[in-house]
Amino acid sequence: MRNIVLRFSRIFVGALFIFSGLIKANDPLGFGYKLQEYFEVFHMNFLSGMATGIAILLCTLEIVLGALLLLGFWSKKVAWGLLLLIIFFTLLTFISAAFKVVTSCGCFGDAIPLTPWQSFTKDLILLAMIIVIFLNKNLIHPLFKKEATQRNIALLVTVVSLGFGLYTYNVLPIIDFLPYKVGAHIPSLMVIPPGEKPDEFEIMYHLKNKKTKEEKDMSDKAYLKTEIWKDNNWEIIGEPAKRLVKKGFEPKIKDLNITDASGTDYTKELIENPYYNLIFVAYDLYATNEAAIGKLNALALNATQQFNIRTVLLTSNSAQDAQAFIKKNNLFSEVFFTDAVPLKSMVRANPGVLLMKNGVVINKWHYHNVPTFDQLSRKYFDK
Numbered sequence: 001m002r003n004i005v006l007r008f009s010r011i012f013v014g015a016l017f018i019f020s021g022l023i024k025a026n027d028p029l030g031f032g033y034k035l036q037e038y039f040e041v042f043h044m045n046f047l048s049g050m051a052t053g054i055a056i057l058l059c060t061l062e063i064v065l066g067a068l069l070l071l072g073f074w075s076k077k078v079a080w081g082l083l084l085l086i087i088f089f090t091l092l093t094f095i096s097a098a099f100k101v102v103t104s105c106g107c108f109g110d111a112i113p114l115t116p117w118q119s120f121t122k123d124l125i126l127l128a129m130i131i132v133i134f135l136n137k138n139l140i141h142p143l144f145k146k147e148a149t150q151r152n153i154a155l156l157v158t159v160v161s162l163g164f165g166l167y168t169y170n171v172l173p174i175i176d177f178l179p180y181k182v183g184a185h186i187p188s189l190m191v192i193p194p195g196e197k198p199d200e201f202e203i204m205y206h207l208k209n210k211k212t213k214e215e216k217d218m219s220d221k222a223y224l225k226t227e228i229w230k231d232n233n234w235e236i237i238g239e240p241a242k243r244l245v246k247k248g249f250e251p252k253i254k255d256l257n258i259t260d261a262s263g264t265d266y267t268k269e270l271i272e273n274p275y276y277n278l279i280f281v282a283y284d285l286y287a288t289n290e291a292a293i294g295k296l297n298a299l300a301l302n303a304t305q306q307f308n309i310r311t312v313l314l315t316s317n318s319a320q321d322a323q324a325f326i327k328k329n330n331l332f333s334e335v336f337f338t339d340a341v342p343l344k345s346m347v348r349a350n351p352g353v354l355l356m357k358n359g360v361v362i363n364k365w366h367y368h369n370v371p372t373f374d375q376l377s378r379k380y381f382d383k
Contacts, residue, residue: 006136009129010069013082016126017066023112025059025165027173028052029348030110037102038092056165061085063161064154069133073150075140082130090123110177172348172366179252180346180354180361186271187359189252196249204241207234219243256342261319266336270312274358276380277310278303280333282351283343285317285325292351292367293329300333302373307381313351316340355380 024031032052039047047054065085068078096102097116114122133140144150168174176182179189192198203220210233218228220240228234258267270277280296282288303309311333315322322335347354349366355376356362362380365371371379 002136003139005132006139009132010140013126013129013133014066014070017062017069017082019066021059021062021066021161022164024055025063025161026168026175027110027177027348028055028059028165028169030173030178030344031055031059033344034102041102052169056162056169059165060158060161064158067157068154071144071150071153072140072142073144073154075137075142079130079134079137079140083134086123086127086130090120090127093120093123096120169348170366170368172352172364172369178345180364182361182363184361185359186253186256186356186361187268190254190256192249192251199244199248199250200246201242202245204243206237206241208237209233210235253342255339258314258336258338260336261322270336271356272359273310273356275310276307276355276357276362277312278333279346279354279356280311280313280351281315281343281346281349281354282313283316283340284350285315285321288350289367290329292370293331296351296353296367296370297329297332299370299373299376303376303381304332307377309381310334312336314338314343314346316343 029052032055035051035055036048039045039051061081062085065078065081068074069082093116097120100116102116142150144153180186205218205220205223206215207218207228208215212233215237218226223229256267256271257265258270259265270279278300280293280300282293300309300311304311313331313333313335315325315335315337316339317325317337319337322337325331326335346352347364347366349368351367352364353367353370354361354364
C-alpha cells in the first residue's frame, strides 16, 4: 500500500507539474503579467521589469522538477525542491484567497482559470502528496543508474523547457487560449447570447437610527418593501453598495472600449469593418519596439495606398503621449485608445498585429514574424 500511494503521488505530481509548466510556458508573457500583479500586491515593483524572465525560469523549473520526479533522478534534492516550492505556492494562494488581492492565480494560465480558493485547494492536495513523496524519498529509484545518463537527460529536459518558453515569448503562444484567437468573431464574444441572463445584483444600504443609534444593512428590495424610508428616524449612512446576488453569463470580452482622443466611441466601427483591416497593438508606447513600429508603418502605408486597407494603432497611453509618439515615428496609421488589459489579451507582443475582416480575427503575429507586404498581398489582399 505504501508503494502504491508513493507511485500514484509521483505520477500525479510529476505529470501535473509538467502540464502546469508547459501551459504557462506556452504563454510566458501572460504569466509575466500575472506575476506583476503579485509583485504589486507585495510591494515588489522593482521586480516587474524582470517578470517575464522570472516567468520563463519558473515554468522551466516546474517542468524539470516534474520530469526528474517521474524519472526518479536525485530523489532527495527533487523532493526538497518540490516541498519548498509547494509550501511557497500554498501560502501565496492562501493570501490571494483570504485577502482577495489577486482574483485569478494563473496556475494553468488562461487555459484553465482557477479562483484563488480553487487554487488553494489544489495546492493543499499537492502538498499532501508531496509530503508523501518527501517522507518516502529513499524508496524512489532512478530509471537509469548511470550518473552521466541522468545528467544528460536532465540537461536535455532543461534546454528544451527553457527553449520552448523563449520560443513562445518571441513568436506567440503555440495554442491561443485567449478570446482574441485566430478565427474568433469578436462582436459575438462581447454580448450575452439570447436566453442567457446577466449577473444579478442588489443595492445594499447601511442604515442608522437617529434615536437608538442602532445600525443595520438592508437590500434595496427590503428597503422599499418594509417602507422603512417613511420613518424619519432611519437615515442612510455612506454610499449604497452593489452586491452580487447571482452569477450570470459573462461575455468572454467585456472590457473592450475603443475611443479616439476626444473620447468618441469607435469600437463597433473598427471591429465590425467588413473589409480587411490591420490593427497594430502597442499597449505601452514607451516599451514598444520602435524598429518594429517603423516596419509596420511602411506596411501600413503600402496596404493603404495599394489596397485601401484601413490601419489603426491601439494603445493605452494618453493622447498626449501618443501625439509625441506619432510625431517622433512619422506614424501613418490612425491612433485609437483603449485599456491595457484587453490590449494585452489581443496579442502577446508590443507591438503585435491583428488582421481582421467583418469582426473575425483572420490572423495575428508577433512583431518578430509579421509577413511582408507582398506575402500579405498574395495570401489575403489580392483575393
